[in-house]
Amino acid sequence: MSTHKESSSHSRWREFLRGCLDEAPILLGTMPFGLIYGVLALNAGLPAGLAQAMSAIVFAGSAQFIAAQLIGQATAGVVVVVTIFVVNLRHALYSASLAPYLKHLSLGWKALLAYLLTDEAYAVAIVRYQRDAEAGHAPPFQHWYTLGAATTLWSSWQVATAVGVFLGGSVPASWGLDFTLALTFIALVFTAVRTRPMWVAAITAGGVAVVAHGLPYNFGLLLAAAGGILAGMIAEAQTGVAQRRPFPNP
């Protein structure tokens, strides 16, 4: 009995470590990002404690970037909340995608892994789950692997933020570091856009955002997001209709 217990705690630990190792290469990309966030947040006028707290409370790179910017511009609190919510809505997709693999876990485990669920942790975890599913087996401690990957990202994110916050005070505003926000999002939009309707969504949202920029409390951002989503869905519906025609290309 005790041998069984020992070997199962051993394999838990092994799964955890494998998750940590598989997440490690991704830190090359996320740690500089966390560092820039820390610098940017301080430049935007956030107190160091608040900038650091956001990394633990919100724990989502792009949402933290934009929230820091909005807080610096003295946006209404409700717009900051709604913006964080909208920017992070994509996590619902990850949640839906991982849900079947986490079905058997306790609510505590589900809550823990959900708190730690980010783009980068999802990317590593889903590859493992799908590989196991294709091989036709489900090792009992897969969730320890996910926990290892996710906590590796979490801890490195907190450390990177702390370094950025520490350096932030010595970076002058004239460096224009706030521009890294736009550059980061330009990089991300090219990975997010994969189909023509997605381009329609992106360009519509960008256009509406510029036109509606004068609206108070940065409300134009939300209007633009809604407009872009709607335009993308309309474009998709139209392509769908076109594809259903018997002879689309005579």
Added chain:
Amino acid sequence: MEWLPVLIIGGLLTFATRLSFIALLGRFEAPEVVTRALRYVPPAVLSAIIFPEVLLRDGVFVTPWVNPRLYAGIVAGLIAWRTRNVLLTIGVGMAVFWALGWAGM
């Protein structure tokens, strides 16, 4: 610290989003239209943030030919399109932005 409650609510909503399907699976099936709409959230939100950042300054449209952010943004876009490398995109974009500023734009 008057912003702390705002961050806590934003964090709780983010947590709820991440937990949503994981907690509800089997009890609730998302309508197809919702999952379809969710796919357009990243492109729409990202470019709703990018466009004003690049084209406007303090809420005013910047004349395109004297706007270093526009040129740096276009170069960054090309890099992102060719390489999909986030760090390289930021690095080259900032280099172009600083070079144009140094050249007096």
